Amino acid sequence: MLHLRLMVPADRTEDVVELLETTVGTAHLAVLSGAAREPRGDVVLCDVAREAADGLLARLRAMDLDRTGSIAIEHIDLSLSLRAQRAADEAPGEGVDAVLWESLSDATHEESTLSVTYLAFLTLATMIAACGVVLDNAILIVGAMAVGPEFGPLAGFCTALVRRAPRLAWRSLTALLVGFAVATAVTVGFSLFMDAVGLFHVEALEAARPNTNFIYRPDWFSFVVAVLAGIAGVLSLTSAKSGALVGVAISVTTVPAAANAAVALAYREYAQSWHSLEQLLLNLAGIVLAGTLTLATQKRLWSRHGAGPAPR
Template structure:
């Protein structure tokens, strides 16, 4: 269940309350007349089953509540109520299959915005991965994958493509491209510094590296794994199972590929640099393609399921 809190103009409160009452999957309706001060209005609260949320939000926005008042949605960690259980049973479909598009757009908004924090995390992850590729240390590679925040902009781009939101798509693409560009440039400088300190060497980079040479040797599995990870990552976002994102992060080689390309470029190893760049592009393409198709499939399946209800 999700908790919905509204601030409504007094002349719209009864209409909003009637809308909530007739929406299948709602419970615990509370109306507090005159309780809101900024903006001035009434406070209306209710709990709503996840599978009924998207339609209710669309109806509320059609009434202009997002412009004349406010709409706030929160997750409920625990609800002990027979009425809430009945509301979830009455709502068509399964909550885990429902996509709350407004919530998804909000979740990907912050993660797909170019910010100092985002660039810092991506740069640090790339530098950690640089240490991993030079030392041929798989543990460092996995750690760098987990630190990298690049799935946020990728998910934001997929969401924007499905919702036909060019501004969100541009913001996500900007964060992705600028973030990787800055991270790789800084990692080139980091490589030169580590070489100057005697910690990195061309010999290390050019050795067999059995644990990490897959990074600059892309093959069919590079794309296949990226597609599978894109599906898993998208499902984890739409079903609010964010714990799966860690597994998604460490199953694709976007950050390690960027790191290997930067280190290889610093040593004029252009063959490795190109192979790593190809690996990076294959992973990004696979994730975007899979994420977009997954959202489209969820949208179609949910619409079909609701039409049968």
């Protein structure tokens, strides 16, 4: 269940309450007359089943409530209520399958912002992966994958394509391109520094590296894994399964490929650097393709439920 807190202009309260009362999947409606001060109006509280929330939010926004008032949503971890159970049963579909498009757009918008924190995490992840490359240490590679924040803008780009949101698409693409460019450049400098102090050696890069040589050897398996990870990643976002998202982060070699390209570039191993870049692009393409198709399929399937206001 989700909890809605609405700030409603007094002259629109009756319409909003009627909408909530006639929407399948709602429960625990409360109206606090005159409680809102900024903006002035009434406060309307309501619980709604996750599977009914997207249609309800669309209608609230159609009433311009996001401009004239306020719409806030909170997740309810536990609700011991027969009415809440009845509302969830009456709502079409299953809550875990529902996609809250407004929530998804907001989350991916935040995750795809080119910020100092985003650049720091991506750069640190790439430098950790660089150490894993030189040491042929799979544990460091996995750790770098978990630290990398690149799935945020990838998911944002997929969402933008499905929702036809050019601003989000541009923001996400900028975060990806600038982020990887900065991370790679800094890692080149890091590699040169580590070589100068005797911790990195070109011989390690040229060795067989049985644990990490897959990073610069792109093949169809790389693309297949990226596609599967893209599907799992989008499903984890739309169903709020954060544990699955961690698994996605450590299954695709985006950050390690950028790290290997940086280290190889520092040692002028241009062929290995280029193959690493191919691996990076192949994985990014697979994730975007799979993520976009998954979201489009979810949108098409969920639209058949016809969630929204209906007599009860």
